[in-house]
Amino acid sequence: MSRLPIALLDPDPHAPFPPAQRALREPDGLLAAGGDLSPIRLLNAYRHGIFPWYSQGQPILWWCPAQRSVFASDGVRLSSRFRRSLKKSRWTVRADSAFAEVIAACAVAPRPGQDGTWITDAMMRAYVEMHRLGHAHSIEVFDGDRLVGGLYGVAIGRMFFGESMFSAESGGSKIALAMLGRMLSAWGWPWIDAQVENEHTRSLGSLRMPRAEFLPLVARQTGLAEPAGTWTERWGVQAAATMAD
Structure with missing residues (x-):
């Protein structure tokens, strides 16, 4: 009750x-x-x-x-088998070069146990506007010029709040999340909010954090100054094959 x-x-x-x-x-x-x-x-x-x-x-x-699903930015886990498969990968990973395409792909991605999508037209318009203002960001995985996976979320201070991810090719979303974790860790951002735990996030290393711990963490991290420069500039173009290491 x-x-x-x-x-x-x-x-x-x-x-x-x-x-x-x-x-x-x-x-x-x-x-x-x-x-x-x-x-x-x-x-x-x-x-x-x-x-x-x-x-x-x-x-x-x-x-x-009451329990939040989070990733330590240096704790996103890829299986050894998946890492080995990346050694010859030609995929590249960018930031903020295809935000509208990523959120549209997330909206139509099938979800186990879900009928329809929570990413309504109003939600898409809202986050596209957040992106225009510099608050929402997308991570995109490309095979040549073709978008094969990605995710989007909101950044405030030095805290990233993940919203949704998708794969058009197997492993696309895993690469996006793992590369996001690597880059945020290098920037000194220790956490990624994943909101609600599911089997997929658990397989990638998500942790459960009680709300009483999560809220002070968010207050602290969002109160920090974000480094200068756009995400596109700071991110550059990363090779997915480097995740094989």
């Missing part, structure tokens, strides 16, 4: 969220409904460990689960 009904958000995008500790036990993490997907509201949500997740026809729903 839930302890309290969820809050309905004020129409003002500057209005605060209720404390994340008030999120329901069932469904786990449901905190509030309503509001909008403006950059002001989204950035405020992420800074407080909250994210939107809803289906077409529902109001906007805001979540902060």
